[in-house]
Amino acid sequence: MTNSAVEPTALIRARGLTKAFGARTAVAGIDFDVRDGEFFGFLGPNGAGKTTTMRMIAGVSPRTSGTLEIFGKDPDLHGSEIRGQIGVVHQQETLDMELSVRENLLVFGRFFGMDRASIATRADELLELFQLSDRAKDQVEPLSGGMKRRLSIARSLIATPRILMLDEPTTGLDPQARHLLWDALQRLKRGGTTIVLTTHYMDEAEQLCDRLVVMDQAKIVAEGSPRQLIAEHASREVLELRFPNGTESIDAKVLEGIGDRYERLAERVIVGCENGEAAHARALEHGLNPESWLVRRSSLEDVFLRLTGRTLDE
């Protein structure tokens, strides 16, 4: 319908999208497109404006100014219709604790106007897909965090939405549950679902996203694929030097001489360079005496650090 001929239309299109709460601007005029079938991420620290942006897309937060189109429509005027094709997974669980796992899905399908027979079929499919079939009749309350999260995602998919939106989907999950969830999301993407997620975990963004925007203080500071962003904003390797007694006393001239660029954190110096081993050797030549050191490939964390001068979990 909308994605006919001329040019590939974005499913979500934002221009100058702004949200203010009184004097505080949560989202300050951001532009982005989310294309059909892609896995798109908002990466940034807490309070950067990611959740507010998601809420505006999901049609539950009227924007202050700018344009926003989802499936080519304005969510302020066609919210109900748009929401019918979007699945939303909130950061905190929003499941009904008194209903069973399966009932949670059945009840939700009705909200999308589905008939009972197709809801039942779809619910069983989803329980299977998210490995919850053997808990179908159980109440939600005693389920593990990972299971509740999988149920939330299953519930958001009941009406087979075109876009799945996840707000910090793996926050609070143990590593195994995270990986299980990542696998499930990648399967969904392969099935053609467009996925939008927010995260403050750079490894999550790097693993999952085809494209992402880095948000900081209500603005988008960079945009691209994880690989592009790293190539553009970070060097090939990173040398991390640890100084438990603090880094203030280290001479800036010395740090400049080690690699291409550096960031000074409270107890660490992060040096961007072509060759980490060589940079470490230079650091020792300059008389630095770090307690420990390591060399790794650059990651999105370094991109964020480079762009904002801060780490993601600050």
Place this chain on the structure above:
Amino acid sequence: MSAVQSVTPLRSRSRLAAIREAAPHPTLWRHVVGYMLAVYRREWQGSVFSAFIHPLVVLAGLGIGLGVLVGDKAAAITGGVSYVAYIAPALMVSSAMELAASESAWPILARVAWVRIYHAIVATPLNAADVMVGAIAFIVGKVTFAAAFFACVLLLTGIASSPSGAIGMVGVSLLTAFAFGAPMVAFSVTQKSDQGFAFIFRLIITPLAFFSGTYFPIQNLPFAAQILSWCTPLAHGVALSRSFALGTPLTFGWLHVGALLLWGIGGTIAAIYLFRKRMLK
């Protein structure tokens, strides 16, 4: 339709669309009722006492117990009927008030602030207004069901004699549940914890149960208290219900109905407005 749209200026057209977005959908809200029913099927045992047994206990204790004590003196205020027959129709609506108020308190707050499922529902094609209308409709339905049970007991025990009067009383309970449920839902959706409920129940609900003509006529109250009493919904419910039960005509019957509807409709509009304000930041 399209002819009308083509002559409507763009700005007012989008304003209309925005209003349509905020208004309850003609049919979608019933799925909120369906959801609440699904929950009720799981936990109905928990509310059997408060909904069905408690009103009967009060009726037995006060109607029969206090009735013996009041004895022949009752006839002076009841117009000849027994004391239990006098308070039964009033007790029915004051129970409707209490049940509607408590059903509109904790279960609503839980879904807004604790389990937060309302956050998930407003992210579906349903909107905030659908959630409120559906929730209020469920509460009114549940209270009406309990009132119907109470009415059956009254008929079976002979306390009420006219089936049509009993149907009228159930209808009044429905209106009373609406008049209390909707404003209470509006209050609950603004709350962060359940501390505020204690105030409502101690300062409003419990006193109303006594001073709305339930156990003695409102005319026995000081004039100022009478005025106050008529400003709240319960007095109107009691007057209507008793008139149906005893078959005594009411001078301002439609005014009482109007007062109950006013509270209910006003409460519903307030609930939608306040719920939107909380959810759609």
